[in-house]
Amino acid sequence: MQICVVALGKIGLPLAVQFAAKGHRVIGADVNEKVVELVNAGVEPFPGEAELDVRLKEAVEAGLLTATTDTAAAVAQCEAVVVVVPLFVDAEGVPDFGWMDAATKAIAAGLRPGTLVSYETTLPVGTTRDRWAPMLAEGSGLTAGEDFHLVFSPERVLTGRVFSDLRRYPKLVGGIDEASAAHGVSFYEAVLDFDERPDLARPNGVWDLGSAEASELAKLAETTYRDVNIGLANQFARFADRAGVDVTKVIEACNTQPYSHIHQPGIAVGGHCIPIYPRMYLWNDPEATVVRSAREANAAMPEYAVDLLAAAYGDLTGASVLVLGAAYRGGVKETAFSGVFPTVEALRARGAVPYVSDPMYTAEELAAHGLPPHRGEPVTAAVLQADHAEYRDLTAADLPDVRVLVDGRRTTDPARWAGVRRVVIGG
Structure with a gap:
């Protein structure tokens, strides 16, 4: 052909x-x-x-x-x-x-x-x-x-x-x-x-x-399901933080039962698909209250991560905070609807001075996206936003002035962060 x-x-x-x-x-x-x-x-x-x-x-x-x-x-x-x-x-x-x-x-x-x-x-x-x-x-x-x-x-x-x-x-x-x-x-x-x-x-x-309509709905439905599932996981994680429970152990236990398929919570839902298609579905079906609530819950997670940072660090006014990862997910050089943008915005709203680094982006590329690149300035706190493989080996020695790390993806190894208060979403 x-x-x-x-x-x-x-x-x-x-x-x-x-x-x-x-x-x-x-x-x-x-x-x-x-x-x-x-x-x-x-x-x-x-x-x-x-x-x-x-x-x-x-x-x-x-x-x-x-x-x-x-x-x-x-x-x-x-x-x-x-x-x-x-x-x-x-x-x-x-x-x-x-x-x-x-x-x-x-x-x-x-x-x-x-x-x-x-x-x-x-x-x-x-x-x-x-x-x-x-x-x-x-x-x-x-x-x-x-x-x-x-x-x-x-x-x-x-x-x-x-x-x-x-x-x-x-x-x-x-x-x-x-x-x-x-x-x-x-x-x-x-x-x-x-x-x-x-x-x-x-x-x-x-x-x-x-029909074309059934095929269109199938794509919207499968992607909207993921957003709703992640939204539910994020709600569980926020409650687990208040209850002093490790939500990952709870989810792992739940998913041993064949009818439970709970996704993982995290700092943000980004990319071209999951943040967009549920809203497209809502355009077709504005009465879908479950979909709307899940989208709102997921959109609120970057600010919640900054709340966790403030609770552990104290007043963020003037604090230099490094956001690790500009990409919307690890291993992909793409910032579409990435959680980095609302995370930086939330930090600034708290009076912090945010910087961004990403192993897949140069400082010039980050600046072109409107992000403040980290050029080696001392930072006293960090927020992990993208689960790049490189961050698994990151240690406290790599960021020697950092007092608090909020790992929004549970990517870092806690054993490598002795002496630093490491906080994860959901306990």
């Missing part, structure tokens, strides 16, 4: 490489000229994705993957189009469709009869049928479901392990009609590989969920 992947970001580029690895010819379309230049040179434009550097180079050298900034021209050459353009929501949960609208109009300009269009970007329920189908039809002069096929098929992977996740999890597909769904299923069966999963009630592979 000739396949166009629209947006060569941290999900789109690995997808393009995966499709090429199956022998298909792939054109990646992106508005960023630098990304296009790097991809055409066989160089990964961002670090941290396992296997991507080698597999990208192989695909480009084999002539199976090229990149362009001309989306319409790329679509016109292809029989399948996969869309992975970002969609964000504002503080009230209202989606901003600007980038996706622009991409969809460009796709429509190149759309030919018989083409399959698959949206993988997480969407509010109803968007594929009610927004994209009319927009594609208007821009192309073709009829959705008759002249071209349209499905929603959510990405279900984590950055850093995209290729392994593509094999591990069933690929969900929902079409605007039966013919679209059938084309979607056939497409993904031809471009993906799947691990054996005897634990699944249905065989691993491509699952037709019956």
